[in-house]
Amino acid sequence: MLGSLILEGLKFEVLQGQLNQEINSVTYDSREVKNDSMFVAITGYTVDGHHFIESAIDAGASVIVCEKPFTSDKGVTVIKVDNSRKALARISSNFYGNPSENLKLIGITGTNGKTSTSYFVKSIFDQSNRPFALIGTIGTVINNELTKNDNTTPESLRLQSLFRQMVDADVDNCMMEVSSHALSLDRVSYTDFNIGIFTNLTPDHLELHKNMEEYFLAKAKLFKMTSDYNIINNEDYYGKKLVEMLEKEKANLITYGLDDSADIYATNLDYNFNYTSYTVNTPSEKIEVKVNFPGEIYVLNSLAAIACAYYSGFDLETIKKGIESVTNINGRFEVVYEEDDFKVIVDFAHTEDALQKLLSTVRPFVKGRIILVFGVYADLSKQGTEKRFGMARVAAEYADLSIITLDNPKNNNPETIMSETIESMNKNKGKYKALYNRQEAIEYAISESNKNDVVIIAGKGHERTQIIGDREIPFNEKEIVLHAMEEKKANAHSIK
Ligand SMILES: CC(=O)N[C@H]1[C@@H](OP(=O)(O)OP(=O)(O)OC[C@H]2O[C@@H](n3ccc(=O)[nH]c3=O)[C@H](O)[C@@H]2O)O[C@H](CO)[C@@H](O)[C@@H]1O[C@H](C)C(=O)N[C@@H](C)C(=O)N[C@H](CCC(=O)O)C(=O)O
Numbered sequence: 001m002l003g004s005l006i007l008e009g010l011k012f013e014v015l016q017g018q019l020n021q022e023i024n025s026v027t028y029d030s031r032e033v034k035n036d037s038m039f040v041a042i043t044g045y046t047v048d049g050h051h052f053i054e055s056a057i058d059a060g061a062s063v064i065v066c067e068k069p070f071t072s073d074k075g076v077t078v079i080k081v082d083n084s085r086k087a088l089a090r091i092s093s094n095f096y097g098n099p100s101e102n103l104k105l106i107g108i109t110g111t112n113g114k115t116s117t118s119y120f121v122k123s124i125f126d127q128s129n130r131p132f133a134l135i136g137t138i139g140t141v142i143n144n145e146l147t148k149n150d151n152t153t154p155e156s157l158r159l160q161s162l163f164r165q166m167v168d169a170d171v172d173n174c175m176m177e178v179s180s181h182a183l184s185l186d187r188v189s190y191t192d193f194n195i196g197i198f199t200n201l202t203p204d205h206l207e208l209h210k211n212m213e214e215y216f217l218a219k220a221k222l223f224k225m226t227s228d229y230n231i232i233n234n235e236d237y238y239g240k241k242l243v244e245m246l247e248k249e250k251a252n253l254i255t256y257g258l259d260d261s262a263d264i265y266a267t268n269l270d271y272n273f274n275y276t277s278y279t280v281n282t283p284s285e286k287i288e289v290k291v292n293f294p295g296e297i298y299v300l301n302s303l304a305a306i307a308c309a310y311y312s313g314f315d316l317e318t319i320k321k322g323i324e325s326v327t328n329i330n331g332r333f334e335v336v337y338e339e340d341d342f343k344v345i346v347d348f349a350h351t352e353d354a355l356q357k358l359l360s361t362v363r364p365f366v367k368g369r370i371i372l373v374f375g376v377y378a379d380l381s382k383q384g385t386e387k388r389f390g391m392a393r394v395a396a397e398y399a400d401l402s403i404i405t406l407d408n409p410k411n412n413n414p415e416t417i418m419s420e421t422i423e424s425m426n427k428n429k430g431k432y433k434a435l436y437n438r439q440e441a442i443e444y445a446i447s448e449s450n451k452n453d454v455v456i457i458a459g460k461g462h463e464r465t466q467i468i469g470d471r472e473i474p475f476n477e478k479e480i481v482l483h484a485m486e487e488k489k490a491n492a493h494s495i496k
């Protein structure tokens with residue numbers, strides 16, 4: 001593609017060279033440069049991509065896009081832009097032929113519930129064999145083939161290439177999770193969204209956003225990029241704020257919730273350990289639905305999906321079938337072992353709000369004790385400390401025994417993570433045992449459990465690795481549980 005076409009719609013200054021040469025590829029990583037690449041230099045959080053311009057040129061880059069002045073005597077073209085990440089989004093969309101214009105794209109944002117809601121929506125589309133793609137934490141699914149993503153919302157270049165793949169494969173509906181990082185770092189700029197969904201907002205990622213207001217404003221950006229509908233959780237404090245903020249936007253505003261002040265709402269709720277049934281009320285009709293996950297959170301997640309499907313033209317029977325067909329979402333309230341009232345559940349709850357909702361949902365149904373295994377994935381900032389204190393407070397309140405361990409400590413000091421969590425646990429008078437090794441923590445929880453207990457392993461959900469320092473170690477919680485159960489049985493022949 002011609003360099004000038006790739007830059008269409010972008011404000012830039014040519015510092016040297018010309019733009020009528022063919023560009024074979026675009027990249028923002030010098031290690032991926034090939035002959036006649038366009039290299040976009042990004043000022044990162046860890047390193048400055050501008051330091052790699054020389055090596056990009058040596059590797060064959062013929063056009064450099066940068067946000068800091070640069071000159072070269074190696075015959076390359078140098079383009080200066082105000083913001084490289086934003087420019088990358090424009091360039092990527094152009095390079096792949098602006099594929100989002102040819103998709104019905106649903107963006108979902110919020111602290112929790114994005115993945116679960118996406119799987120409900122996909123299941124509804126699957127009922128009528130309408131091709132549907134997903135992009136999110138679990139990965140990208142195109143034509144039911146799953147590939148891994150580096151991030152929940154990939155960088156714009158990868159994102160636009162995924163959209164291109166979808167269009168080429170005649171998959172014209174896509175639902176993607178849009179993280180606040182993605183909105184702040186322009187990964188989804190120049191993407192056309194038809195529908196936006198807001199689930200909720202509770203403290204998380206405050207190392208990036210500094211405070212809730214900033215976090216909220218980052219999330220709110222999505223709803224100014226939509227053309228058809230903005231679908232908002234009416235039960236959430238920030239959802240209500242968003243409704244006020246969006247009243248003048250061009251997309252139709254739709255709310256969902258637990259009473260008739262919302263457009264799509266649930267009544268006759270019947271909560272059980274393994275499912276909840278309710279009546280869904282829409283502006284035209286109502287229908288009974290059974291969602292195969294417990295608690296209010298899955299009522300709300302399924303309502304978001306129902307609202308999305310209803311305004312996408314699906315009839316209520318198809319919607320019902322779609323919701324009821326979802327029996328398992330990888331690492332979301334996944335019962336990995338069960339024997340009468342004894343259960344072991346793996347769940348991705350990794351924020352204070354999610355943990356509180358998980359434990360309070362389960363509590364009324366547990367005949368014995370709740371034994372919780374958890375760690376806190378947050379850096380060593382003040383916000384990270386608050387997260388550790390908050391999660392331990394919730395654990396102390398709801399669990400009968402907590403096994404405090406590590407989640408993905410990455411390069412954060414494990415001693416600080418453990419000691420802050422323990423400090424809060426002591427302050428809140430929780431009963432606990434601390435074990436740095438997560439596998440040992442799970443094994444200990446299983447070995448301690450009795451007949452009517454429920455063991456909950458929170459924080460890593462679908463993840464299949466643990467990241468300690470720079471090492472990514474294979475880690476499969478389901479396998480660890482099954483193995484520990486076998487050992488327990490071999491030792492005792494049955495659960496005590
Ligand atoms: C904080 C954050 O979002 N960081 C993202 C950011 O990384 P960065 O700014 O640190 O990049 P960097 O390493 O400093 O590199 C700067 C530039 O130099 C380039 N480089 C680097 C080395 C080299 O030899 N040559 C070279 O050209 C890099 O390719 C890059 O373009 O830009 C990178 C490229 O797009 C992202 O991969 C990276 O995501 C990291 C992996 C990450 O962990 N992100 C998380 C926090 C994230 O985005 N999470 C959200 C939320 C998930 C949720 O909801 O829970 C998500 O959407 O996943």
Ligand SMILES: Nc1ncnc2c1ncn2[C@@H]1O[C@H](COP(=O)(O)OP(=O)(O)OP(=O)(O)O)[C@@H](O)[C@H]1O
Pocket residue numbers: 110111112113114115116117137152177199200297298300301331332333347348349350353354355357358461
């Ligand atoms: N509506 C909700 N409100 C609060 N917590 C929820 C809600 N839905 C799910 N959760 C909890 O959050 C965890 C993660 O859910 P899910 O994967 O759907 O969220 P997500 O928004 O995709 O998360 P992430 O951005 O971290 O990938 C679940 O395992 C559950 O414990």
